[in-house]
Amino acid sequence: MRDQIEAAIKEVSSVLYGKEEAIKLALTCLLSQGHLLIEDLPGMGKTTLAHALAKVLGLDYQRLQFTSDMLPADILGVSIFDPAQNRFEFHPGPVFTQLLLADEVNRTTPKTQSALLEAMEEGRVSLDGQTHQLPAPFFVIATQNPITQQGTFPLPESQLDRFLMRIELGYPDVQAERELLKGGDPRQRLETMAAVISPAQLQAISQACAAVKVSDSLLDYLQRLIAHSRQAPEFSFGISPRGALALLRACRSWAYIQGRDYVIPEDLQQLLGPVTGHRLRAAEDIGLTANGLVQQLLSRVDVVA
Amino acid sequence: MKPLFQLARSSMIWLLVSILMVMAPYISIVPSWLFVLALLAVGWRLMVYRGRWSFPHWGVRVGVMLLVLAGLVAELRHSSVMVVTVGLLIAAFVLKLTEMYRRRDALVILYVAFLLIVCSFLFYQSIPMALYSLLSLIVVTACLNTVYRSQQNNDIWRPLKRSAVLYMQALPMMLILFLIFPRIGPLWQVDMNSGQSFTGLSDSMSPGDVSRLTRSAEIAFRARFDDPLPPENRRYWRGLTYDQFDGRAWRRSDVLVAQSRAAVKSKPKPQQTVLGDLAPNSQTYHYQVVMEPTGQRWRYGLDTPLRYPAKFRQIEDWTLQEAQPLMQRTQYSLASRIGAVREALSTAQIDHYLQLPSTGNAKARQLAQRWVAEQSDIKGFTAQMMSFFARDFRYTLEPPLLQQNDSIDQFLFQSQQGFCGHFASAGVLLLRAAGIPARVVGGYLGGEMNPVDGVLTVRQYEAHAWLEYWDKEDLSWHRLDPTSVVAPLRLEQSAAQLFSNEPSFLADSMLMRNGFLSGAFLKQLRQRYEAINYDWHRWVLNFHERQSGLLQRWLGDISVVNLLLMIMLPGALVLSLVAVSLLRRRGAPKDDVMKALAQLDRCLGPKQQRRPGETVGQFFDRLSLAFPTLTEEFETLSRCYEQIRYAEDLNPELPQQFKAIIVRCCPLILKASPIDAARPAL
Numbered sequence: 012m013r014d015q016i017e018a019a020i021k022e023v024s025s026v027l028y029g030k031e032e033a034i035k036l037a038l039t040c041l042l043s044q045g046h047l048l049i050e051d052l053p054g055m056g057k058t059t060l061a062h063a064l065a066k067v068l069g070l071d072y073q074r075l076q077f078t079s080d081m082l083p084a085d086i087l088g089v090s091i092f093d094p095a096q097n098r099f100e101f102h103p104g105p106v107f108t109q110l111l112l113a114d115e116v117n118r119t120t121p122k123t124q125s126a127l128l129e130a131m132e133e134g135r136v137s138l139d140g141q142t143h144q145l146p147a148p149f150f151v152i153a154t155q156n157p158i159t160q161q162g163t164f165p166l167p168e169s170q171l172d173r174f175l176m177r178i179e180l181g182y183p184d185v186q187a188e189r190e191l192l193k194g195g196d197p198r199q200r201l202e203t204m205a206a207v208i209s210p211a212q213l214q215a216i217s218q219a220c221a222a223v224k225v226s227d228s229l230l231d232y233l234q235r236l237i238a239h240s241r242q243a244p245e246f247s248f249g250i251s252p253r254g255a256l257a258l259l260r261a262c263r264s265w266a267y268i269q270g271r272d273y274v275i276p277e278d279l280q281q282l283l284g285p286v287t288g289h290r291l292r293a294a295e296d297i298g299l300t301a302n303g304l305v306q307q308l309l310s311r312v313d314v315v316a
Numbered sequence: 317m318k319p320l321f322q323l324a325r326s327s328m329i330w331l332l333v334s335i336l337m338v339m340a341p342y343i344s345i346v347p348s349w350l351f352v353l354a355l356l357a358v359g360w361r362l363m364v365y366r367g368r369w370s371f372p373h374w375g376v377r378v379g380v381m382l383l384v385l386a387g388l389v390a391e392l393r394h395s396s397v398m399v400v401t402v403g404l405l406i407a408a409f410v411l412k413l414t415e416m417y418r419r420r421d422a423l424v425i426l427y428v429a430f431l432l433i434v435c436s437f438l439f440y441q442s443i444p445m446a447l448y449s450l451l452s453l454i455v456v457t458a459c460l461n462t463v464y465r466s467q468q469n470n471d472i473w474r475p476l477k478r479s480a481v482l483y484m485q486a487l488p489m490m491l492i493l494f495l496i497f498p499r500i501g502p503l504w505q506v507d508m509n510s511g512q513s514f515t516g517l518s519d520s521m522s523p524g525d526v527s528r529l530t531r532s533a534e535i536a537f538r539a540r541f542d543d544p545l546p547p548e549n550r551r552y553w554r555g556l557t558y559d560q561f562d563g564r565a566w567r568r569s570d571v572l573v574a575q576s577r578a579a580v581k582s583k584p585k586p587q588q589t590v591l592g593d594l595a596p597n598s599q600t601y602h603y604q605v606v607m608e609p610t611g612q613r614w615r616y617g618l619d620t621p622l623r624y625p626a627k628f629r630q631i632e633d634w635t636l637q638e639a640q641p642l643m644q645r646t647q648y649s650l651a652s653r654i655g656a657v658r659e660a661l662s663t664a665q666i667d668h669y670l671q672l673p674s675t676g677n678a679k680a681r682q683l684a685q686r687w688v689a690e691q692s693d694i695k696g697f698t699a700q701m702m703s704f705f706a707r708d709f710r711y712t713l714e715p716p717l718l719q720q721n722d723s724i725d726q727f728l729f730q731s732q733q734g735f736c737g738h739f740a741s742a743g744v745l746l747l748r749a750a751g752i753p754a755r756v757v758g759g760y761l762g763g764e765m766n767p768v769d770g771v772l773t774v775r776q777y778e779a780h781a782w783l784e785y786w787d788k789e790d791l792s793w794h795r796l797d798p799t800s801v802v803a804p805l806r807l808e809q810s811a812a813q814l815f816s817n818e819p820s821f822l823a824d825s826m827l828m829r830n831g832f833l834s835g836a837f838l839k840q841l842r843q844r845y846e847a848i849n850y851d852w853h854r855w856v857l858n859f860h861e862r863q864s865g866l867l868q869r870w871l872g873d874i875s876v877v878n879l880l881l882m883i884m885l886p887g888a889l890v891l892s893l894v895a896v897s898l899l900r901r902r903g904a905p906k907d908d909v910m911k912a913l914a915q916l917d918r919c920l921g922p923k924q925q926r927r928p929g930e931t932v933g934q935f936f937d938r939l940s941l942a943f944p945t946l947t948e949e950f951e952t953l954s955r956c957y958e959q960i961r962y963a964e965d966l967n968p969e970l971p972q973q974f975k976a977i978i979v980r981c982c983p984l985i986l987k988a989s990p991i992d993a994a995r996p997a998l
Contacts, residue, residue: 224963226961226964227964228961229961273958273963275931275958275962276931277933280929310929312928313928313929315910315913
């Protein structure tokens with residue numbers, strides 16, 4: 012099954028040059044049954060990544076561009092009266108898909124945001140007293156522009172918490188950029204991409220990931236990290252139990268992708284930023300970004316004991 | 317725009333309270349316009365805090381500072397340098413409020429507040445002041461606490477409580493330091509009392525001075541006797557003698573002070589020699605004196621002091637002198653004898669004690685000559701003089717004013733009323749006119765016994781003057797107190813009782829006159845307070861004298877080494893306890909792998925050791941770069957560790973292998989010089 016993962020990574024890399032790390036992280040997130048939030052400037056390949064992942068994993072794919080005048084019904088669907096049958100007919104919205112790309116999720120109003128986030132958490136949609144189950148698997152890859160940009164409604168902490176990871180793509184390096192410029196727009200290739208992993212295989216891989224071993228030494232280290240984040244004055248609040256569980260889940264998948272059946276501290280260090288960066292907040296007047304905060308946490312806590 | 321640091325509301329309140337509390341003790345010391353300045357500054361800062369006004373322009377601030385400086389310089393004319401310096405500190409302290417932009421500025425204000433609390437002890441050292449300072453300390457510390465908290469935290473009473481708890485916790489430490497820490501003398505001293513006036517005797521006496529003292533109930537000194545007290549009529553506390561008369565006032569000549577009795581002391585057995593010279597069967601009294609500042613060099617002692625501290629010297633008239641004027645309350649131990657002092661006078665000394673102005677007071681001189689003619693010896697002369705005083709004279713604190721010239725004639729033959737000073741100076745004039753060496757003695761008579769602690773308190777209104785004459789027949793100085801025949805009660809009762817009908821007595825302290833002395837309960841209360849106060853001076857303010865004895869008892873000998881040990885041993889003990897507890901926290905039960913890793917760390921040295929945030933894998937990767945020859949070993953170690961710790965491979969050979977490799981690598985590492993890992997590998 013690892014071959015398939017590697018093939019999938021290679022396939023996605025062929026449309027998103029030089030971003031292997033981000034691709035692996037995104038895949039880790041999906042293998043851990045978590046939703047992914049990509050935060051970056053426009054034009055960095057957020058949509059391409061999401062689209063390519065959907066193709067490679069052979070999932071239904073819907074793209075939803077969030078705007079400020081969007082309403083919950085635009086996402087969830089709407090019941091329309093059918094005069095012929097004399098009853099209301101539910102017309103499912105774009106959320107009824109396996110992989111939803113929610114583009115620029117922070118450009119819409121909190122009301123619409125929470126409609127999506129509720130669906131993410133519950134895996135179903137309740138409308139007019141009826142509950143509609145969402146397909147399984149159901150992933151959301153949301154993108155958002157940096158909150159410093161105009162016309163954004165920042166997601167509150169409680170809703171950020173629904174995303175397993177938040178990653179950034181960043182500019183490609185020189186070599187990747189050159190390849191990109193030479194090869195033309197890789198997005199044309201997206202249409203022709205074939206699925207590498209079937210949904211059934213995906214299920215199996217997910218189960219294998221969950222079986223990755225976590226030793227006591229590693230749990231000790233994780234607990235030291237958590238304790239430090241809760242006690243140190245530079246944190247306004249520490250890592251929650253949900254955050255810790257999410258971190259461990261992601262670590263298992265990451266270790267699996269790396270070809271190991273046990274988790275090592277390097278995995279934890281690699282994933283601490285993406286998994287907890289959006290769940291932590293620095294205390295006032297510290298002048299640290301989420302990333303700096305995580306790096307500081309890592310440098311202060313002893314790995315061994 | 318730079319963001320303005322805004323104090324939390326509780327912080328602001330405590331800051332203003334601190335400022336007012338810290339300044340309050342200075343209200344009667346520094347010029348009052350400083351307080352107006354303080355109120356203005358506080359008001360301005362409040363308006364800034366409320367957002368109504370902005371901070372004053374820098375020009376305004378500079379202007380105000382210049383004005384303040386000018387004001388303080390002008391103040392120098394009638395205040396001491398010390399007061400002006402403290403005034404400057406206060407001015408800077410309150411003006412800093414108007415430029416408090418950052419937390420740092422608030423801290424500066426608070427630190428100066430601590431300094432001002434300390435400075436207040438330059439002026440007051442009483443118990444209430446010490447308690448007040450403690451309160452101020454707690455408030456300022458509470459404020460310091462609030463400054464460091466976030467702005468949202470607006471609890472007002474919590475910081476105060478916390479600060480009080482802090483001081484409670486510091487109390488044992490304070491007591492230990494108080495008890496054992498040696499008082500180190502100041503490196504420099506400021507004469508802070510220049511300009512300050514003292515109540516008390518001065519080195520010249522014109523008849524009228526003592527009446528000024530009877531208006532004051534201030535304490536002159538206190539004494540505690542080891543033995544029973546001397547009888548009331550023998551409690552003559554000698555301060556200084558006046559040996560020169562210029563026709564108007566009596567003065568102490570410099571010659572008298574210049575001659576020290578060191579010569580007597582340098583004899584083989586000085587104490588015995590002196591004792592033998594004294595009148596027989598007189599008892600020796602041992603006692604301690606706590607003397608209030610006088611700004612003078614003389615020290616009070618009962619009659620003739622025999623034993624006295626080494627820093628004192630005894631001058632020719634048997635009174636005690638110290639090199640420096642007394643600016644602070646001080647304590648000393650003495651042993652005295654009461655009675656005549658036997659001493660042979662040289663011809664020069666006899667002439668000295670017979671000195672009189674060539675003219676003036678002619679009638680008095682005639683009287684003396686007549687008595688000499690009538691009497692055969694000195695005893696008869698003095699007896700006749702005393703009976704003369706006893707017959708015609710009246711004792712009063714408000715005698716009629718005497719004219720400038722021939723004042724003693726006027727006193728002896730016209731007014732015939734006065735008090736001790738008049739009698740003593742007239743008596744000495746008569747004696748000298750008769751060719752008998754004599755001198756006026758200034759000091760105190762009596763003292764009030766406090767039944768609570770057995771301390772004798774001598775107040776300014778007990779100031780007294782009497783005379784001494786030298787009898788050439790037994791070669792001794794004899795005390796003669798004309799007051800004892802004019803107003804015998806003065807010797808038997810306390811001065812307070814005797815004078816209580818005199819309108820001028822205690823005219824300056826109505827509280828003492830009307831309230832304090834009248835009610836028995838109040839009197840008891842006052843005595844109790846004074847007992848506490850006495851102990852405060854003895855045990856707290858002057859503790860260093862007692863303390864050296866304490867140290868000596870503990871250490872045997874006060875040497876630098878002993879003192880250092882004294883300070884360092886407890887410190888070392890505390891630090892080692894801390895170290896042990898820290899080490900114990902680090903040292904969770906270690907298995908072989910941990911020990912091996914620690915061994916590797918040790919031979920790597922501080923530069924190459926594993927850093928806390930570094931995983932073992934990263935650590936060995938880095939070592940591979942630093943020691944390229946051992947790359948293979950490090951890779952194995954890394955793999956081993958991963959297997960043992962994270963894959964939970966229970967193969968018992970793995971830890972053994974891990975250990976063996978490290979044992980093998982360590983000597984090689986010690987020999988090899990590491991390649992700087994910070995440099996990028998090429």
